Amino acid sequence: MSPTTIIEAQLDQLVSLLLFILFTLYFLTDIPQRLQFYRYSRAVASRLLQLEAMVNDSIRKVRNYISRLGVSEPQNIVDRFINNYFMIEPVSIEPTDIIKRLDHIISTNEKKAKEDLRASMKHLTDDIINNLGVALAIASALYTVYKIYRHYYLLGRRYENWILLMQLAMILPQVTKELSHYVKAIDGIVRGTPIGDSVGPLVAFKLLGLSERREIVEDTVVGFTEIDGRKVYVIKAKGPGARVGKPGKALAKLAEELQCNIARVITVDAALKMEGEPSGLVAVGSGAAIGDLGPEKIEIERVTVKCGAPLDAVIVKMSSEEAINTINKDIQNAVDEAYNKVLEIIRTYTKPGDVVVVIGVGNSVGVY
16 A cells, blocks of 8 residues: 555544544534533623613713703712613403503603602703603613613523523614614703604694693693684694603593584604605504503594594604604605695595594604
8 A cells, every 4th residue: 555545544534533523522512502602692792781881871961961950969860760660560361441550550650750850850840851851761761671681691691591692692783773772862852852753743833833722631732723614623742841741631631621522533643664664754544643552542542432533643654763863854844744634634524614633642842
C-alpha cells in the first residue's frame, strides 16, 4: 500500500471519528440546548437593556416637566404614581351588571389618581393636571411592560428554558420599537399639542368653532349648532387638557334632556390602520366608533337602540405611532375630510328640523 493511500485512509478514519463525536454531542447530550440558552439569553438581555433605557428616559421627561411646574421632590410623585393605580378587572364568570362594575372600577381608579395629583400640586390648573396625568400614565405603562418581560426573562434563566427565551428574543425587537413611540409621545402631551387620537375632538371643534359649551357630565362638554336647518348637538371631551371624557354617559344625559328626540347619532374617532394602508384614510360605517373598555361604547349603543336612532361611524385610519404623537400633515388633512363626511351624512340622511348628535371621540389635548 502506497504512502498516499495510507494517508487517505487515516484521513477518512479521522473524519469518521469527528463526525461520530459531533453526532454524539448533538444528539446524545444537552450541549446544543445550552448553546441555544446562552444565545437567546444574551439577545433578550440586550433588548431588556434597551427597554429599561426607554423607561428611564420617559421617567426623566416626566420628572423634568414636574420640576418646571415648580413642584418640589418630583421624583416622589413619579415613584408614587408609577408603582400604584393599577386596576383589577371585575369578575367575568358571572356577567350580571359587569359593565356597571367595570365602569365603577375605572372611574374610581381615575378619580383617585387625579385627586392625589391635585393634592400634591394645588397651584396647577385642571388642564395641566390632566396632561401630567397622561404623561405619568405613559411612563407607568412602559414600566409595567418592562417588568413583565423582565419577569419572563428571569424565569427563563432560572429554569434554563431556552424555548421561553427564544420566544422573548423573537418578540422583543417589535415590542421595543412600538414602545419607543410612547416615549416620544410624552413630549407632545406635556406641550399640550393635539395628537393623532385628537381627530374626533378636532372634527367636533370644526363643527362648533368657539361657540358656547357646557359640561354635561364629568370632563365632557356639549355644544349646539345648526347645519342646513338641522339641530346639531356636538359632544366631546373637555379641552384643552388631555382628557377623553365620558361620551357614552354624555349621550345618555343629552338623550334624557331631549326626551329621546334624536334622529341620528354620528361618532368620529381615530382607528388603527393595517400595514399597507395609507395614513389619513377616512372610512364611513355603522356602529359606535370608540375604543374604550366597554362602558362608554355600550352606553352609546343602548341609547341609540332606545331612541331608534341610526348610529354612524366615521374613522380616520393611522398607525399606533401617529395616534399617540403630535398630529402630522396627513392626519390634519384627514380631519377636514372627516368633517366633510359628517356634513354629508347630516345632509343626506336627515331632514330640516331633525336633531342630530355628533360625538367627537378621542383625546382633547390641545383642542378647545
